[in-house]
Amino acid sequence: MTPDLSGPVEIVARRLLGHRLVTEFEDRTVVVIDEVEAYGGVDDPASHAYRGPTTRNASMFGAAGTLYVYRSYGIHWCANVATGLAGKGQAVLIRGGRVVEGKQTVVRRRGRTDHLADGPGKLTQALGITGDHDGTSVFRGPVRLAPGPAPDPAAIRTTPRIGITREVDRPWRFVVVSGQ
DNA sequence: GTCGCGATAGTCT
DNA sequence: GACTATCGCGACA
Numbered sequence: 385m386t387p388d389l390s391g392p393v394e395i396v397a398r399r400l401l402g403h404r405l406v407t408e409f410e411d412r413t414v415v416v417i418d419e420v421e422a423y424g425g426v427d428d429p430a431s432h433a434y435r436g437p438t439t440r441n442a443s444m445f446g447a448a449g450t451l452y453v454y455r456s457y458g459i460h461w462c463a464n465v466a467t468g469l470a471g472k473g474q475a476v477l478i479r480g481g482r483v484v485e486g487k488q489t490v491v492r493r494r495g496r497t498d499h500l501a502d503g504p505g506k507l508t509q510a511l512g513i514t515g516d517h518d519g520t521s522v523f524r525g526p527v528r529l530a531p532g533p534a535p536d537p538a539a540i541r542t543t544p545r546i547g548i549t550r551e552v553d554r555p556w557r558f559v560v561v562s563g564q
Numbered sequence: 565g566t567c568g569c570g571a572t573a574g575t576c577t
Numbered sequence: 578g579a580c581t582a583t584c585g586c587g588a589c590a
């Protein structure tokens with residue numbers, strides 16, 4: 385079973401909620417995705433792909449399922465999954481999730497026992513994702529995307545994207561408000 | 565719980 | 578030379 389990454393990027397983003405992101409480096413670590421954002425191509429001023437392909441964003445223009453990892457604020461890594469047709473530059477930013485396997489390993493990587501993966505930089509650290517994994521396939525590579533139970537649609541909130549300065553009103557952030 | 569702020573370095577103008 | 582698709586901490590409440 386492979387994830388379905390076809391269709392408009394904002395639809396794919398919402399669909400990825402409940403999917404799992406898996407790495408198996410020192411230990412198997414698994415996160416259930418509960419926060420994502422959609423980024424478009426040359427028609428989305430907030431997207432890294434807006435000005436066309438560059439060395440950094442090349443993976444965004446890859447085939448659906450290509451992992452795009454970039455450094456944020458010079459410090460953190462952020463992970464995206466390219467969607468749609470190659471050349472479009474569309475991708476879904478994986479912003480957050482909850483750890484369901486390998487928690488002990490994640491705690492060691494994060495250096496703390498709370499807030500393990502509730503942010504894009506924290507999530508990559510939790511799973512051990514770095515720029516080395518940029519351009520790999522989430523179907524066959526070291527960082528895997530696997531389908532999981534879809535969340536209750538009533539628990540999904542749609543909001544504007546976080547931390548951007550352009551196109552700030554486009555409602556392309558999707559969050560699962562689980563439990564609380 | 566919220567708010568403000570500094571760190572930090574690659575990428576692009 | 579400016580600008581980030583962020584985080585953790587400390588100060589308050």
